[in-house]
Amino acid sequence: MKYTGRIVGSLSLFLLHFVYIFYYYFRDKSVEPLDLYSYPVLILFGYWAGKQYDKVRFFSEKDELTGIYNRRYVMNTYEKITSLAERTNSKLFVLVVDCDNFKTINDTYGHHRGDMVLTMISEILVNTTRKSDIVARWGGDEFLIIGHYHEETGIGAVLKKLEDKLENLSNQLKIPVKVSIGSAIYPNQSRDLFELIKIADDKMYQIKSSKNTLQIKKCHLTL
Numbered sequence: 001m002k003y004t005g006r007i008v009g010s011l012s013l014f015l016l017h018f019v020y021i022f023y024y025y026f027r028d029k030s031v032e033p034l035d036l037y038s039y040p041v042l043i044l045f046g047y048w049a050g051k052q053y054d055k056v057r058f059f060s061e062k063d064e065l066t067g068i069y070n071r072r073y074v075m076n077t078y079e080k081i082t083s084l085a086e087r088t089n090s091k092l093f094v095l096v097v098d099c100d101n102f103k104t105i106n107d108t109y110g111h112h113r114g115d116m117v118l119t120m121i122s123e124i125l126v127n128t129t130r131k132s133d134i135v136a137r138w139g140g141d142e143f144l145i146i147g148h149y150h151e152e153t154g155i156g157a158v159l160k161k162l163e164d165k166l167e168n169l170s171n172q173l174k175i176p177v178k179v180s181i182g183s184a185i186y187p188n189q190s191r192d193l194f195e196l197i198k199i200a201d202d203k204m205y206q207i208k209s210s211k212n213t214l215q216i217k218k219c220h221l222t223l
Contacts, residue, residue, distance in 0.1 A: 013042045048102035065115060069136035074144060078193045081146060090148040092186040096200040100178040100208055102141035117177055124165045155183050180186060180208040
C-alpha cells in the first residue's frame with residue numbers, strides 16, 4: 001500500500017497550521033500555547049485521514065485476497081498500456097491463467113485451503129513475470145497477465161517458465177494443483193481488451209479440454 005495519502009495529509013495540515021500561526025504571530029506579535037501544542041494532534045489527524053484515503057485507493061485497484069491488481073485496475077489502465085505500445089511500435093501479450101481443479105480443491109480441502117492456493121498462484125505469477133507486466137485476478141480462480149511481447153523469444157518462453165513454476169506448487173502444498181494458460185497477442189489478434197481475453201480464454205479451455213480427454217483415455221487404458 002502506498003503512503004501518498006498519509007504523506008500529503010500530514011504535510012498539508014502541518015503547512016496549513018504553520019501559515020495560521022505565522023499569520024497570528026505577524027498580527028499579534030505572539031502565539032497562543034494551545035496553537036503550538038495542537039501541532040502533533042493535527043499532524044496525527046492528517047496521517048489518519050491520509051491512511052483512510054490510501055486504503056480506499058489500494059482496495060480500488062488491488063484484489064483483497066491476493067494483493068495483486070483487480071479487474072477495475074486492468075480496465076482503467078489498458079488504454080494507457082496500449083498507447084505506450086503504439087508509440088514504441090511494440091506488441092503485448094495477454095495471458096489467461098485458470099486453476100483447472102479449483103472447485104475440487106475447495107470441496108475436498110476447504111475454502112481456506114482454496115484461498116491459499118489462489119494466493120500462492122498469484123505470488124508465482126508476480127515473481128515469474130517482469131515488474132513492468134501487469135498481473136491481476138480477473139475473477140474467481142482466473143488470472144490475467146499483460147506484458148510486452150518480444151518477437152525474439154516469443155510467448156513460448158514465458159508460458160514454459162510459468163508452467164514449470166506452477167507445476168511445483170502441488171509439491172509445496174501437498175495438493176494436486178493443475179492450471180491451464182491461454183494467450184493472445186495485441187495488436188495481431190485484436191486491439192480490444194475483451195476480444196483478446198476471449199481469444200486467450202478459448203485457447204485456455206481447449207488446453208483444459210485436451211487434458212481431460214487425455215485423462216479419460218488413460219483411465220480407459222488402465223481399466
